[in-house]
Amino acid sequence: MSTTAFPVAEGAAPEGRAMDLLRFATAGSVDDGKSTLIGRLLYDTKSLFTDQLAAVEAVSAARGDEYTNLALLTDGLRAEREQGITIDVAHRYFATPRRKFIIADTPGHIQYTRNMVTGASTADLALILVDARKGLVEQSRRHAFLCSLLRVPHLVLCVNKMDLVDWSQDVFERISDEFTAFAAKLEVPDLTVVPISALHGDNIVTRSEHTPWYEGPSLLHHLERVHIASDRNLVDVRFPVQYVIRPQSTTVTDYRGYAGQVASGVLKPGDEVMVLPSGFTSRIAGIETADGPVAEAFPPMSVTVRLTDEIDISRGDLICRPNNAPAVAQDIEAMICWMDESQPLRPGGKYAIKHTTRSARTVVRGLHYRLDVNSLHRDETATELGLNEIGRVRLRTTVPLLADEYRRNRTTGGFILIDETTNRTVAAGMIVDTN
Amino acid sequence: MSGTAAYRVSHLDALEAESIFVMREVVAELERPVLLFSGGKDSIVMLRLAQKAFAPARIPFPVMHVDTGHNFAEVLDYRDQRVAELGLQLVVASVPEALEAGLVRESADGMRNRIQTPVLLAAVEKYRFDALFGGARRDEEKARAKERVFSFRDDFGQWDPKNQRPELWSLYNGRHHPGESIRVFPLSNWTELDIWHYIARERLALPSIYYAHERLVVERDGMLYAVNEFIRPRGAEEPFKAQVRYRTVGDASCTAAVRSDADTVELVIEEVAATRITERGATRGDDRVSEAAMEDRKREGYF
Numbered sequence: 001m002s003t004t005a006f007p008v009a010e011g012a013a014p015e016g017r018a019m020d021l022l023r024f025a026t027a028g029s030v031d032d033g034k035s036t037l038i039g040r041l042l043y044d045t046k047s048l049f050t051d052q053l054a055a056v057e058a059v060s061a062a063r064g065d066e067y068t069n070l071a072l073l074t075d076g077l078r079a080e081r082e083q084g085i086t087i088d089v090a091h092r093y094f095a096t097p098r099r100k101f102i103i104a105d106t107p108g109h110i111q112y113t114r115n116m117v118t119g120a121s122t123a124d125l126a127l128i129l130v131d132a133r134k135g136l137v138e139q140s141r142r143h144a145f146l147c148s149l150l151r152v153p154h155l156v157l158c159v160n161k162m163d164l165v166d167w168s169q170d171v172f173e174r175i176s177d178e179f180t181a182f183a184a185k186l187e188v189p190d191l192t193v194v195p196i197s198a199l200h201g202d203n204i205v206t207r208s209e210h211t212p213w214y215e216g217p218s219l220l221h222h223l224e225r226v227h228i229a230s231d232r233n234l235v236d237v238r239f240p241v242q243y244v245i246r247p248q249s250t251t252v253t254d255y256r257g258y259a260g261q262v263a264s265g266v267l268k269p270g271d272e273v274m275v276l277p278s279g280f281t282s283r284i285a286g287i288e289t290a291d292g293p294v295a296e297a298f299p300p301m302s303v304t305v306r307l308t309d310e311i312d313i314s315r316g317d318l319i320c321r322p323n324n325a326p327a328v329a330q331d332i333e334a335m336i337c338w339m340d341e342s343q344p345l346r347p348g349g350k351y352a353i354k355h356t357t358r359s360a361r362t363v364v365r366g367l368h369y370r371l372d373v374n375s376l377h378r379d380e381t382a383t384e385l386g387l388n389e390i391g392r393v394r395l396r397t398t399v400p401l402l403a404d405e406y407r408r409n410r411t412t413g414g415f416i417l418i419d420e421t422t423n424r425t426v427a428a429g430m431i432v433d434t435n
Numbered sequence: 436m437s438g439t440a441a442y443r444v445s446h447l448d449a450l451e452a453e454s455i456f457v458m459r460e461v462v463a464e465l466e467r468p469v470l471l472f473s474g475g476k477d478s479i480v481m482l483r484l485a486q487k488a489f490a491p492a493r494i495p496f497p498v499m500h501v502d503t504g505h506n507f508a509e510v511l512d513y514r515d516q517r518v519a520e521l522g523l524q525l526v527v528a529s530v531p532e533a534l535e536a537g538l539v540r541e542s543a544d545g546m547r548n549r550i551q552t553p554v555l556l557a558a559v560e561k562y563r564f565d566a567l568f569g570g571a572r573r574d575e576e577k578a579r580a581k582e583r584v585f586s587f588r589d590d591f592g593q594w595d596p597k598n599q600r601p602e603l604w605s606l607y608n609g610r611h612h613p614g615e616s617i618r619v620f621p622l623s624n625w626t627e628l629d630i631w632h633y634i635a636r637e638r639l640a641l642p643s644i645y646y647a648h649e650r651l652v653v654e655r656d657g658m659l660y661a662v663n664e665f666i667r668p669r670g671a672e673e674p675f676k677a678q679v680r681y682r683t684v685g686d687a688s689c690t691a692a693v694r695s696d697a698d699t700v701e702l703v704i705e706e707v708a709a710t711r712i713t714e715r716g717a718t719r720g721d722d723r724v725s726e727a728a729m730e731d732r733k734r735e736g737y738f
Contacts, residue, residue, distance in 0.1 A: 005640055005641060005642075005643045005645075005646060006638050006639065006640045006641070006700065007646055007698055007699045007700060008638075008699055008700055008701065009699040009700075009701045009702065019445060019446050020443060020444070020445065020446055020449075021446035021449045021450070046711070049710075049711055049712055049713045049716065050711045050712055051712050051713055051716030052713060052716070055716075088581050088596065088597075088599065089581070090573075090577075090580040090581050091573045091580055091623070091624065092574075092580065093573070093574050093624070093626045095626075095628075099446075100446040100629075102624055114601050115601070117601070117603070118601045118602060118603055121603040121604045122604060122605075229441065229442070229443060232442070234442055242456070242459045242460065242463060243459045243462060243463045245489060245490075245491070245492050246492070247491050247492035247493070248492070249491075249492070249493070252491045252492070255491060255492075259459055259488070259489075260459075261452060261455075261456045261605075266442070288490075289487065289490075290486060290487035290488075290490035291487075298442045300444065300449055300452045300453065301444065301448075301452050302451075302452040302453075302455040302456050302459075302488070304490075315463050339601050352610070354606050354608065355606075357460075357463070410604065411604065411605075414603065414604045414606065415606065416601075416603055416606045416608065418608055418610060423587075423608070423610040423611060423612065424600060424608075425600045425601050425602075425603070425608045428601070428603045
């Protein structure tokens with residue numbers, strides 16, 4: 001027996017069919033059937049394994065549950081099982097022949113809003129569940145607002161438990177209309193509403209016979225086909241320099257490459273570029289990967305860019321086009337979601353800030369208002385932001401950030417604040433304005 | 436890179452780009468990273484990604500193997516060969532040496548999974564590593580599904596699942612005090628099938644035990660264990676020959692084989708795509724100890 005092997009069948013093409021990737025977050029109130037829906041999606045796409053199911057059945061039986069509790073599939077921590085609630089984001093994976101999916105299963109409880117924000121920060125799409133019997137509740141509105149704040153491009157409202165309202169078209173339309181009216185006050189670019197029964201599998205994978213009045217796609221059909229390619233910004237070239245590659249080697253000499261992941265835009269060899277914050281201009285000499293040079297780089301590719309001129313560039317700098325640059329700003333207006341339970345955010349507070357690959361320190365110059373995420377009311381008398389609260393602040397940073405508005409660019413518009421004593425991540429920030 | 440005209444990337448390219456980004460962040464922001472390398476398929480993929488992240492420069496960190504002393508010979512050979520090819524520094528954290536020195540005690544069942552943890556932590560302390568790359572994937576196990584890409588550990592190496600740092604966008608927080616460390620999981624979003632598609636695409640050589648071969652085994656707790664110096668037939672167990680392969684490579688005393696005829700990478704992909712049993716469920720005796728076995732081990736500092 002050989003010690004290493006790469007055995008290939010004769011005539012085989014080793015690479016599987018190229019699928020794309022959709023990341024989605026789930027949201028919804030506690031008993032709206034979120035875990036059942038995820039269990040159903042995993043089960044119907046054959047992504048649920050028999051040993052996982054057997055383990056869940058055994059635990060359900062031992063606990064005396066009347067039915068197999070699919071929530072146990074996603075609630076993986078001891079504390080979650082003990083309390084019967086989801087505390088932290090769990091990531092789940094499934095694939096269909098068309099697409100691969102990453103689910104960020106986020107908690108519904110209000111005290112875990114920060115985890116919902118975490119899950120939504122990278123999502124292409126969010127599923128919001130409501131119970132058809134209860135209609136929209138506070139939590140549905142809160143989650144819709146958070147998705148809009150985080151600029152999740154696609155929203156799907158799943159009106160669940162339709163079987164318990166006799167598949168009533170009226171009920172569905174009333175909830176759908178109410179939600180659509182609420183979403184109109186937010187920035188929700190794409191909204192789809194689907195009547196479902198997660199427990200029975202209606203309109204999950206295939207269209208249900210129980211809803212002849214519903215003419216839209218099944219949930220999975222929508223997830224497989226929702227158009228996400230144009231969500232990426234291919235216009236504004238933003239390449240935050242992550243790491244400078246300079247081999248100390250006798251075979252590779254005089255190599256200096258700027259490694260990073262393309263945040264937006266398309267880079268090509270020969271392009272004229274500007275480096276911030278210095279403002280020097282140069283041209284792209286080559287774009288390289290370990291597999292060889294590429295003719296173009298676009299999001300989310302991780303590449304190494306070489307320039308024709310010797311310029312001093314380090315981590316935290318940003319490559320863009322001379323006529324299309326982000327702001328170079330030390331004064332930032334931002335929406336903040338506060339995530340620390342031990343201390344509130346207060347004007348005067350100093351934190352470490354991480355924005356793209358750039359780290360600095362920052363001071364909170366002012367708190368404009370605290371937002372009530374249910375009524376969208378702005379409380380301008382607020383003097384601090386507590387755990388899970390959202391507000392608008394003005395920050396001053398020690399070095400300029402190379403920043404865009406979050407609504408234009410989720411990568412160059414988002415940042416985190418870190419407590420310099422505890423090193424904990426205490427806030428998520430979204431840039432509103434830079435001047 | 437396929438489909439350049441439409442500016443599309445395949446899911447495998449997207450996962451690769453994300454993992455490379457994570458590795459570069461660690462090297463840029465932390466002082467002394469190390470990559471845990473067991474010779475298993477996930478850590479082999481990790482080494483490939485590390486090569487890609489820093490090319491044309493060499494991988495800028497050493498690799499470490501936590502050696503339980505219960506290894507498959509093919510895997511150790513593979514480890515040494517790969518380390519030599521890439522010119523890497525290899526640190527071995529040895530459980531047998533720790534047993535001899537009296538730092539840990541053999542557990543009653545002979546499994547060395549649990550006593551790996553103090554040996555790992557001692558090596559981290561000795562070499563002052565502050566970032567440890569691990570090949571764990573969230574699809575492996577329910578406690579793993581909850582873990583961050585940058586997972587903070589206190590100065591005892593402990594994970595506190597209720598007190599994890601929020602992880603937003605791709606802004607990873609690697610700050611820590613001396614003695615504390617960050618476990619980093621660049622393969623968090625990969626599945627077993629993704630790993631195999633990547634092995635096929637990159638034509639990565641693996642230890643031969645990943646492909647079907649004939650082996651003398653005993654059946655124990657419904658799983659097939661290779662008969663070797665670590666696993667002896669007990670009581671009524673009758674050793675027999677079977678066509679098997681390994682889905683995971685771990686400690687030889689608690690890692691089981693699965694029946695399989697898949698002797699090529701394509702056949703393995705077909706098999707993994709069709710299986711209805713998870714990788715760990717099929718092969719790892721150590722996860723069966725209790726409902727939260729993995730969570731409990733991770734709290735103590737296990738990977």
